[in-house]
Amino acid sequence: MSGLAIHQLNKAYGPVNALSNISLSVANGQFVCLLGPSGCGKSTLLRIIAGLEATTSGKVLLDGKDITEVPAHLRDFGMVFQSLALFPHLTVGENIAYPLRIRGASKEVQDREVQRLLDLVHLPGVADRAITQLSGGQRQRIAIARALALKPKLFLLDEPMSALDAKLREAMQVEVKRLQQELGITTFLVTHDQREAMTTADLVVVMSGGVIQQIAPPVEIYRSPANAFVADFIGVANLIEGDAKVGGRVVVPGGQVLIDGVAAGGKVNFSARPEDLTLQSAAGDSTVAGTVAFIRHLGSSLEVNVAVPGLAKDLIVVMSPREHLPFDLGDTVHVHVPGSACVVLR
Numbered sequence: 008m009s010g011l012a013i014h015q016l017n018k019a020y021g022p023v024n025a026l027s028n029i030s031l032s033v034a035n036g037q038f039v040c041l042l043g044p045s046g047c048g049k050s051t052l053l054r055i056i057a058g059l060e061a062t063t064s065g066k067v068l069l070d071g072k073d074i075t076e077v078p079a080h081l082r083d084f085g086m087v088f089q090s091l092a093l094f095p096h097l098t099v100g101e102n103i104a105y106p107l108r109i110r111g112a113s114k115e116v117q118d119r120e121v122q123r124l125l126d127l128v129h130l131p132g133v134a135d136r137a138i139t140q141l142s143g144g145q146r147q148r149i150a151i152a153r154a155l156a157l158k159p160k161l162f163l164l165d166e167p168m169s170a171l172d173a174k175l176r177e178a179m180q181v182e183v184k185r186l187q188q189e190l191g192i193t194t195f196l197v198t199h200d201q202r203e204a205m206t207t208a209d210l211v212v213v214m215s216g217g218v219i220q221q222i223a224p225p226v227e228i229y230r231s232p233a234n235a236f237v238a239d240f241i242g243v244a245n246l247i248e249g250d251a252k253v254g255g256r257v258v259v260p261g262g263q264v265l266i267d268g269v270a271a272g273g274k275v276n277f278s279a280r281p282e283d284l285t286l287q288s289a290a291g292d293s294t295v296a297g298t299v300a301f302i303r304h305l306g307s308s309l310e311v312n313v314a315v316p317g318l319a320k321d322l323i324v325v326m327s328p329r330e331h332l333p334f335d336l337g338d339t340v341h342v343h344v345p346g347s348a349c350v351v352l353r
C-alpha cells in the first residue's frame with residue numbers, strides 16, 4: 008500500500024506506557040492531525056514516525072517498506088517543532104538553504120531553491136535578513152520553508168503554531184493547509200487544539216492515555232463521536248444517561264428522549280450537540296424540563312444553560328443571536344432533544 012502505516016505500535020518509558028497498540032494507515036497526500044490532551048502520547052507518536060524515538064514493539068511502514076529501524080537523518084522527512092530551531096546566526100536564506108548545503112547542493116541550486124521556497128511561503132525578498140528581524144509568524148514560515156527544502160515525503164509538525172496569538176495562529180492554520188494542498192504532501196500535525204484539527208485535517212486521530220480513541224474525518228468526529236471522551240473533547244457535548252424502555256423511549260432526569268433503535272432494558276448513554284437542541288415552553292414527546300441558569304450572548308450565537316435536577320451538568324443550548332429568547336433567568340423551560348441528534352455512546 009502507498010502511504011504511511013503503523014502496526015501495533017507500543018512505546019514504554021520505564022513503567023509509563025506512552026503508546027499502547029497503535030495502528031493506523033494513511034494514504035499519501037492526506038493531512039492528519041494527532042489530537043488529544045497533554046500527555047496523551049501524540050508527540051511520542053510523531054517522534055517515532057520521524058525516527059527520533061525507538062519503538063518498544065510494532066512497525067512503521069512507508070509505501071509498504073519497513074522503516075522502523077531507519078534513523079531520522081535517512082528518512083528525509085521535513086520537520087517543524089514548536090521551538091522552530093532556526094539558526095539565529097544565519098540569515099533567512101542561509102537557514103532555508105542549510106539542508107541543501109549539507110547535502111552538497113551548488114550555490115546556484117541553493118539560491119534558486121531559497122527563492123522558490125520564499126515565494127511558496129509568501130515571503131519573497133527577505134533572504135538577506137537576519138532571523139531576529141522577523142516576526143513570530145514570519146519565523147514560522149521560514150521554519151516551514153526550510154523543512155520543505157528537501158521535498159520530503161512526509162511533513163511533520165509538532166505544535167508549531169501554539170506560541171502564536173489566536174489571530175495569527177488561525178491565519179497560519181489556513182496557510183499550512185493551503186500549502187499542503189498545493190504540494191499534495193502527506194502531513195502529520197500534533198495539536199491539542201481541536202479547532203486547529205478541524206480547520207486543517209482530512210483525518211483526525213483522537214488520542215487519550217496512549218490509546219487511539221477514534222480515527223475519522225473532522226465532520227464525522229464531531230457528528231458521530233465514538234465514545235464519551237471524543238464527544239466531550241471535540242466541541243461542546245451534552246452527555247446524558249437514561250433508562251431505555253420499549254419503543255426507543257429513554258427516561259432521563261426531567262423527562263424522556265425518543266431515540267430510534269435503542270433496545271429496551273438497562274442504562275443508555277448518549278450525547279447531543281447544543282446547536283441541535285431547542286427551547287420550548289411546554290413539555291413534548293422528547294423533552295427535558297429544567298430552569299434557565301445562565302444566558303450568554305457570544306456575538307455570533309446565543310448560549311443558554313439549563314439546569315436539570317438529576318443531571319451533573321447543565322444542558323447547553325446554542326441558538327442564533329437573531330432568535331428572540333422568550334425566557335429569563337430562573338424560568339422553567341423544556342429542552343427539545345430530537346432523537347435524530349443523539350449519538351448513543353459505548
Ligand SMILES: Nc1ncnc2c1ncn2[C@@H]1O[C@H](COP(=O)(O)OP(=O)(O)OP(=O)(O)O)[C@@H](O)[C@H]1O
Pocket residue numbers: 020023024025043044045046047048049050051052199
Ligand atoms: N523521554 C521520556 N521519558 C519518560 N517519559 C516520557 C518521555 N517522553 C514522554 N514521556 C511520557 O510519555 C507520555 C506521553 O508523552 P507525550 O509527550 O507524547 O504526550 P503529548 O500528548 O505530546 O503531550 P503534550 O501535549 O503535553 O506535549 C507522558 O506520560 C510523558 O510524561
